[in-house]
Amino acid sequence: MQYSSKDKIEKNYDVIVVGSGLAGMTLANKMARDGRSVLLLESHNKLGGFATWFKRADNSHVFDVSLHGFPVGMIKTCRKYWNKDIADRIHQLKSVRYINPQFDIETDFTKEDFIKVLVEKFKVEQATVDAFFLDLATMNFYDNSKMTNGELFEKYFPGRSDITRFLLEPIVYANGSNLEDPAISYGIVFSNFMSKGVYIFQGGTDLMISLMKEELLKNGVDIQLQARVDKILIENKKAVGVVAKGHSIYSKAVVSNSNLKSTVFKMAGAENFSPEFVKKTEAVRLNTSSCQVYMGLKKGESIPFIGDLIFTSEDRDFSTDLILSPKVGSQTFSLYYPEMRPHLEPSYAIVSSSNSRYEDWKKLSESEYKAHKEYLIERALSGLEKIVPGIRAKIDYIDAATPLTVERYTLHERGASFGTKFEGLDVSMNMHKELSGLFHAGSVGIIMSGWLGAANYGVIQAHEVDNYLSRLEKASV
Numbered sequence: 001m002q003y004s005s006k007d008k009i010e011k012n013y014d015v016i017v018v019g020s021g022l023a024g025m026t027l028a029n030k031m032a033r034d035g036r037s038v039l040l041l042e043s044h045n046k047l048g049g050f051a052t053w054f055k056r057a058d059n060s061h062v063f064d065v066s067l068h069g070f071p072v073g074m075i076k077t078c079r080k081y082w083n084k085d086i087a088d089r090i091h092q093l094k095s096v097r098y099i100n101p102q103f104d105i106e107t108d109f110t111k112e113d114f115i116k117v118l119v120e121k122f123k124v125e126q127a128t129v130d131a132f133f134l135d136l137a138t139m140n141f142y143d144n145s146k147m148t149n150g151e152l153f154e155k156y157f158p159g160r161s162d163i164t165r166f167l168l169e170p171i172v173y174a175n176g177s178n179l180e181d182p183a184i185s186y187g188i189v190f191s192n193f194m195s196k197g198v199y200i201f202q203g204g205t206d207l208m209i210s211l212m213k214e215e216l217l218k219n220g221v222d223i224q225l226q227a228r229v230d231k232i233l234i235e236n237k238k239a240v241g242v243v244a245k246g247h248s249i250y251s252k253a254v255v256s257n258s259n260l261k262s263t264v265f266k267m268a269g270a271e272n273f274s275p276e277f278v279k280k281t282e283a284v285r286l287n288t289s290s291c292q293v294y295m296g297l298k299k300g301e302s303i304p305f306i307g308d309l310i311f312t313s314e315d316r317d318f319s320t321d322l323i324l325s326p327k328v329g330s331q332t333f334s335l336y337y338p339e340m341r342p343h344l345e346p347s348y349a350i351v352s353s354s355n356s357r358y359e360d361w362k363k364l365s366e367s368e369y370k371a372h373k374e375y376l377i378e379r380a381l382s383g384l385e386k387i388v389p390g391i392r393a394k395i396d397y398i399d400a401a402t403p404l405t406v407e408r409y410t411l412h413e414r415g416a417s418f419g420t421k422f423e424g425l426d427v428s429m430n431m432h433k434e435l436s437g438l439f440h441a442g443s444v445g446i447i448m449s450g451w452l453g454a455a456n457y458g459v460i461q462a463h464e465v466d467n468y469l470s471r472l473e474k475a476s477v
């Protein structure tokens, strides 16, 4: 059932899930299907977390915030842990383009095509390319390799900043990885994406989340929106429920899908963890944030097919630091043609995304903030004009979001759009060993981030919670 936001929930649950991102929802769905009683509490007025959308101009424009592309594995995950209807709506993007001063390339983003481009366009020996991909494919998360992304590229493609750009740029946009990050995180993310191209949910995020909500309710998950959890209740060193809007709700286990650091320091309280764990959590670095510009075409206007995802840059050389800076000349355009939402009146939407640092935006005065937003908007328009001349006159809605917008809507500290860096995974996975009954599921460690990573992490943690509940049941017999 869905509670109204005013209801005081008196029922006790096996598990309370705090937050309805893809990890929280997938975990809730799996546990309810497995027969557990589940309450899903979401602070926002809709489900989905970052998997979200918004409507503007009397609903004539719909914008997807994070539906730019995910790996093929999402089909299997949705089929197994959601339903066939949701899985069947996932389609491959036809054309991913790169346009920058070093090269202009179109690819379907499959491994085969990348190999072809590296050999034919970048003139790398086939044997070197094969060895590079073999190295990526055999990277194992549990290996303790210290190799960085920079070292990996230098090993196979010494001095080739164009190749580094080709291989790393999409990942930098996606999750703020840089040359100093462990090569393993790059290897796993890249191998995932590269196996069979980039995929998207046809029908839009709004349709996907509404289908997921239906499935959650069908499987017996109780849901309350506008239910921000302020505190995790702890008794005798065990998580036993939550406080939402001043009201206590009890459960045998609690799963936080909120930001890792907020979970430990704001909701549970550092005093409930060992000093070593607190130190480790403090040391976890959050990922960077995002800026986006949303553009909608006037009704009746159209543009030709120019690609689905376009990585553009006016910067001569590739630099991960530059990509994160507010004055960067790089941005990714995601194009949503009328086929994206065939059930609606034909419309075109374009979203420009760039990765950015929270601190660069937080320090701005009100007038500087406004000026920076205008710069973002102008950069998006002039970048698009180069690909589709005359498009400026066809756009009737445009607005920009910054890391401060992301922070406000998602409660993620510093507007982090892909959770934490690599070290967050260890803290997240071990939380329940520190504080019985408290689990974390949500974007951490790059590889458990993004639509697929988050959903899969929800499944992994659902198993952990289920084992915990089974142990409690055995102990009470």
Ligand SMILES: Cc1cc2nc3c(=O)[nH]c(=O)nc-3n(C[C@H](O)[C@H](O)[C@H](O)COP(=O)(O)OP(=O)(O)OC[C@H]3O[C@@H](n4cnc5c(N)ncnc54)[C@H](O)[C@@H]3O)c2cc1C
Binding pocket: 018, 019, 020, 021, 022, 023, 024, 041, 042, 043, 044, 047, 048, 049, 050, 051, 065, 066, 067, 068, 069, 070, 071, 227, 228, 229, 230, 257, 258, 259, 290, 292, 353, 406, 409, 410, 411, 412, 416, 417, 418, 419, 441, 442, 443, 449, 450, 451, 452, 454, 455
């Ligand atoms: C701009 C942008 C673009 C992206 N593009 C892509 C992409 O193209 N492909 C891709 O795979 N991934 C993309 N991502 C990342 C992806 O969307 C996320 O990694 C994923 O959706 C995160 O899921 P999650 O389960 O970690 O939870 P989140 O989405 O972070 O959701 C957490 C939820 O918990 C709620 N919550 C938090 N605290 C509380 C509380 N105290 N009480 C109640 N509720 C609470 C929040 O309101 C939120 O709904 C993008 C992200 C951003 C920001």
